[in-house]
Amino acid sequence: MHHTSSARVASARLADGREILYFDDPATAPRVPVPDARALPARPEPGQVRYDELSGDWVAVAAHRQTRTHLPPADACPLCPTTPSNASEIPDPDYDVVVFENRFPSLGPVxxxxxxxxxxxxxxxxxxxxxxxxxxxxxxxxxxxLPYERARTVVEAWAQRTAALSALPGVRQVFPFENRGADIGVTLHHPHGQIYAYPYITPRAAQLGAAARRFFDAEDGRSTLLGTLLERESAAGERMVIEGGHFSAFVPFAARWPLEVHLVPHRHAADFAALTGAEKDELADLTLRLLKGFDALYGTPTPYIAAWHQAPLDRVLRPASRFHLQLTSPRRAADKLKFLAGSEAAMGAFINDTTPEETAQRVRAAVAGKAAV
Known part of the structure; x- marks a missing residue:
């Protein structure tokens, strides 16, 4: 396994006051960020959150996002380094990994x-x-x-931002994720992800957290739900995709999506910030292998959502909740997508068109570099 030291971090402010952080690969020289010379308008006022008494869920209302950038041409991409003809969101002429506050945020900046x-x-x-x-x-x-070293720098950025965002007043959950592909609904083609720091625990996290806590209490705190599920999947074997030294990946027994793989640490860790250097090293490697495998399934790149589930910042749910990746795709065949219609969208009752065992066999072969079966 490769081993890397921490990435170099340099912080600056964009013209409208938003924070930007440069995460550079360890071998690079120290960076002095280039000032943002744009004349940007003032940041918009925050949107709203409303409480839905019918469901007990919070809903964000972000009407200002209607004007956000949508699939711009390459010469106007806001994520490319700044050039004389394109003053982008990133003032520097080159970078490795960059994190900055979204100009059109669903949440914040308060x-x-x-x-x-x-x-x-x-x-x-x-x-x-x-x-x-x-x-x-x-x-x-x-x-x-991405080359391994760059993926490792991204993992370091996720860990650093998780720690920093978790410390902000009112934040209850930190969610790093990547939407990949036009079929998922991305608004920028440039390879990127996002991090949301929510002021509430999201419905999905609350559901998973409550199930984890019930199991944890029934076991008197001796074992965790996700740790036990990993043990069961490893023993059964038929849905395993990768078994590493610190993490393993499997298609869950009751997978919802045509393509769904969970990457789970062997140790009970709450979030990116809790991982050791060796765990981050392997995580970067296995994430690359999984995503390469997803793309090898068909003749064209596979749309996916990479959702990094981290323990909520909640004294009841956090002790029982284990960090993990849920990697899902709606692609059910080379030319077919699963759409969330009546049963899934209205009732949250999923119907999977493929068996998890068959999916695991295909993904395992693709990750191993063999022809899909």
Whole structure:
């Protein structure tokens, strides 16, 4: 296994006051960020959050996002390094990995505590923070095509941002993710991800956290749900995709999506910030292998959502919740996508068109570099 030291970090401010951080590969020289020379308008006022009493969920209302950049041409990409003809979001002429506050955020930039609920008819400012993570200065390509050292720098950026965002007032959950492919709905082609710092625990995290806590309590804190599921999958074997020294990947027994792989640490860790250097090393390697495998399944790149589930910042749910990746794709055949229609979208009741065992066999072969079966 490769081993790398921490990436170099340099922080600056964009013309409208947003923070930008440069994460450079360890071998690079120290960076002095180039000032942002643009004349940007003032940041928009925060959007709203509203509490849905019918479901107990929070809903963000971000009407200002209607004007955000949508699939610009390469010569106007906001994530490419700045050139004389394109003053982008990244003032420097080159970079390795960059994280900056989203210009059109769903949440933030205010940091504040939300109450557990709001009375009907009242709204609150959408506290929290939304960041963009650009994986590479190259406009084309994908995370799967990054060299190992660059992927390792991205992992370091995720860990550093998780720690920093978790410390902000009112933040209840930090969620790094990547939407990849037009079929997922990306608005920028440049390889990138995002990090949301929510002022509430999201419905999915609350559901998973409650299940994890019930199991944890039933076991008197001796074992965790995700750790036990990993042990079961490893013993069964038929849905395993990769078995590493610190992480293993499998298609879950009750997978919802046509393509779904969970990458789970062997040790009970809460989030990126809790990982050791050796764990981050392997995580970068296995993430690359999984994404390369997804892209090898068909003749064209596979659309996916890479969702990094981290333990909520909640004293009840956090001790039982284990960090992991849920990598999913709606692609059910070379020329077919699964759409969330009545049963899934309205009822949250998933129907999978493929068996998890068959999916695991195909992904395992693709990750191993063999022809898909």
């Amino acid at each position: 940091a504040a505590d939300l109450p557990d609920a709001l009375p009907w008819g009242t709204v609150a400012a959408a506290a929290g923070r939304c960041e963009v993570v650009s994986f590479t200065p190259s406009h084309t390509g994908a995370f799967a095509e």
